[in-house]
Amino acid sequence: MSAGSGVSVPTGSLRHVLTALDEAAVGRWSRAAANALRASRGRLDELNVFPVPDGDTGTNLLLTAQAAAESEAAGGEGPALTRWARGAVLGARGNSGAILAQLLAGLADRLAAPGPAPRAVDGPALAGALEHAARSAYEAVAEPAEGTFLTVARSGAEAAAAAVREGREALADVVRAAADGARRALHGTTEQLEALRAAGVVDAGGAGWCVVLDALVATVTGTEPDRPPLARRTGRPHRHEHDGVGTHLHAPVPDAGSEVQFLLADSTEAAVDRLRAELGWLGDCLVVVGIDTPTGREWNVHVHVHDVGAAVEAGIRAGRPHHISVTALAPVQVAPALPGSRLTIALVPDGPAAEGAGELFAAEGVEVLTVGLPVDADDTPAVDRVRAAVREAALTSGAADLVLLPGDPSLVGPVTRAAAQVREEGRDVAVVPTRSLVQGLAAVAVADPQLRFADDVIAMTEAASATRWAEVVLATGEALTSAGRCHPGDVLGIVEGDVVVIGAAQVAVTCELLDRLLAGGGELVTLLGGRLAEAAATHLAARHPTVEVAVHPLGQGPRPLLIGVE
Missing domain, CATH: 3.40.50.510 (Phosphotransferase system, mannose-type IIA component)
Structure with a gap:
């Protein structure tokens, strides 16, 4: 067994590389994934610093995978992949467990066709299903962030799809591409999130998905991927480090909020949409995953809130919440001054x-x-x-x-x-x-x-x-401003919170805004933006040649230009 994956597959029973993923192979994958997560649980818990550094990602992934594997093994209604996904959704624990459940549910949506003869899955079909699963996971998370579990899942799916486009359509090639692509993305997560960079770790949930994909590789090929062990922390889990620091003694800070998770039955998609909006208002880390069961559709709802009662009441308004769990989140760890x-x-x-x-x-x-x-x-x-x-x-x-x-x-x-x-x-x-x-x-x-x-x-x-500040903003609605009425799509020139220019063209509004600002004097103009900042700099050079200009590139958005005048 390789040091990194912890995957345990009876290779003696795999006499050749699989060309399709059938019912028996899905069962082996489900058990291999649970075994691998069991072996990796401690290291995954240690990596857990985002979204909450409560050290339970490995545990939650393992508990979810165990519930999923048990559901698949128990037999019953539906293909193996459907039973596996159903067990994951109904048994999901924590934020990471809910995302894992959604990924499996997304796979089942595409691959587990109903009928007396369950479908055998080849490479192209699996690649397409992985892409669908990744998209569905992004949709299930209320505030998706890059550098997380989602990034790793999407990158693995994109690598699988790329393999198919390049003509490497064999199932073994596709699963290896997915696992390798996810692993590459995992290594990049450290630099994508400040919390991970400060702790010197990769994303714990993403690392768990890599373990699950490595289990798939072992199931299909009979050979476990040769991976190095998951790296331990190289830094302290603090946002800022100072030289000459010795041992840190931490004291807990109360009121870190609670994790609320429940299953929701007797509801509708419309009611669940309203629930999402209400819980998004109450808290964060919201993940809602739905699955069809023999008794009707159910949803696993996960959220971090300060008002537990309000979250549960929102669930009651949406349907029948059951299996409700409330867990106090890990408190903030105070670093001595x-x-x-x-x-x-x-x-x-x-x-x-x-x-x-x-x-x-x-x-x-x-x-x-x-x-x-x-x-x-x-x-x-x-x-x-x-x-x-x-x-x-x-x-x-x-x-x-x-x-x-x-x-x-x-x-x-x-x-x-x-x-x-x-x-x-x-x-x-x-x-x-x-x-x-x-x-x-x-x-x-x-x-x-x-x-x-x-x-x-x-x-x-x-x-x-x-420093006088101004900005160019794209109007998203109709409103009465100090410069008149604006409509969606209008370009607004704003000075220190007040609209002073309304127009249709970004460059024209920007030039008028700059002229107004500099009518009161100014020696240095700072421009933060993209192409509009470059156009503004050109205007300043022509109309205000004595003014010093500093341009800093920023991404485009509803505020395409920020201006400072000193």
């Missing part, structure tokens, strides 16, 4: 521009926290998530002095409240009330760790306040 240590944390709104903006701040030695923006002040769940994320980032940083940069008007309030909580934990925290990313960049440009903390904060605040 290091005397004299200082850290700036910049919040970056999630979206197409997040990666580029994060790189700008990271280049200045700033910790970056990507968050979803609250819709408004009444968006309590989103506000709570921001506050909790800021608090966790601050308390796990190990820094005694912290500067927080909100970066958006909707984040100033939640960040200020989070700062008050962190102060109660003994940290010295200051909020520089930046309302735009360009103000944050102006603040960090003057930061000086050699200054007294209070003096440094004053200098950063003055730099941010001296």
